[in-house]
Amino acid sequence: MIRFVVGPDRTLVPDLAATLPGRGFWLSARGDVLETARVQGGLGRAFARAARGPVTVPPDLPALLEVALVRRIGELLGLARRAGQAVAGFDKAREWLRTGRGRLILQAADGSAAERARFLSGAGDRVAVWAPLSAAALGRVFGRDHVVHVAIAPGRLAERLAIEAERLDGLRRIGDDEPAAGGETGGNERMDGRVNAARPQVDGASG
Numbered sequence: 001m002i003r004f005v006v007g008p009d010r011t012l013v014p015d016l017a018a019t020l021p022g023r024g025f026w027l028s029a030r031g032d033v034l035e036t037a038r039v040q041g042g043l044g045r046a047f048a049r050a051a052r053g054p055v056t057v058p059p060d061l062p063a064l065l066e067v068a069l070v071r072r073i074g075e076l077l078g079l080a081r082r083a084g085q086a087v088a089g090f091d092k093a094r095e096w097l098r099t100g101r102g103r104l105i106l107q108a109a110d111g112s113a114a115e116r117a118r119f120l121s122g123a124g125d126r127v128a129v130w131a132p133l134s135a136a137a138l139g140r141v142f143g144r145d146h147v148v149h150v151a152i153a154p155g156r157l158a159e160r161l162a163i164e165a166e167r168l169d170g171l172r173r174i175g176d177d178e179p180a181a182g183g184e185t186g187g188n189e190r191m192d193g194r195v196n197a198a199r200p201q202v203d204g205a206s207g
Contacts, residue, residue, distance in 0.1 A: 001026045002065065002167060004047070011056045012047055014065055016072055016164075025050050029170035034062045062171060069168040073132050076161050077106070077141045077150070085153040088142040090119060093151035097123055102151025104128050104158040106165070108135035111148040119149050130165035 003015040005022040015024065025047060027034070034043065047055040058064055080086035087093055087102075096102030097119075105123075107116045109131040120129060135146035142150075152158045 002029045006047075006051050006053075006055055009056070010054055012058065012061070014061075014068060016068055016167075023051070029065075029167040031062055031171040031173050034065075034171070066168065066171050069164055069171065070133060070137065073161060073164050073168065074137060074141055076157055076164065077138075077152075080152055080157040080161070081141060083157065085155060085157055086150055088138065088144070088147040088150045090115075090149050093149040094119060096151035096153070097127065100126070101153055102127065103154040104152040104162055105130070106133070106138065106150040106152065106161070107131045108133065108138055108146070108148040110134050115148065128162050130162065130169065132165040132168045 003018045003020075003024045003026050005013050005015050005020045005024055007013045013020065018024070043061075044055060044057045047057065077086060081088075087096055093102060093105070097105065103126070105120070105127050107119070107129065111131075116131075123129075135148050138147035138150060139145050141147070152161060
């Protein structure tokens, strides 16, 4: 899920790190729910009810969220690289996968499907696998033209990366099972695609 707050001008502001002050409202990171509700006006009404007052929803909210998540994943991956908790390249990442050091695998969304499958052969369910970024975007983190395979050691950075990759996958989904682009695996939480599924949850609310 993604947290939002209402700014001083009553504009809805995404809070990906969940650190902004104020009353927060949580909504499932699901692209089809956001887009359908936005087009039909349901998203603004839903947030207005939750915020108990008028709320302006940016017309390009799904696109803004996707850009922000891509940037956040790149930043977190850069932190993991500098901390020695991430390696890139088929051979190095495969070695981490083989020895159990790499418990989270990021692969380029536009990489060869056959090569990605070959890299993961024999891994079973021991690791989580996501494809949130392009080969060029992964490459920029590691100072290369492109990167297809990245292995990340277990820890808080890996956990955060997995959460953000799942959010991005959800935003890119156009149906219950089909990713619009870049999603390798489905997230654990799914919402009904109907407009009335876009119901923000308030900070501290149960259910």
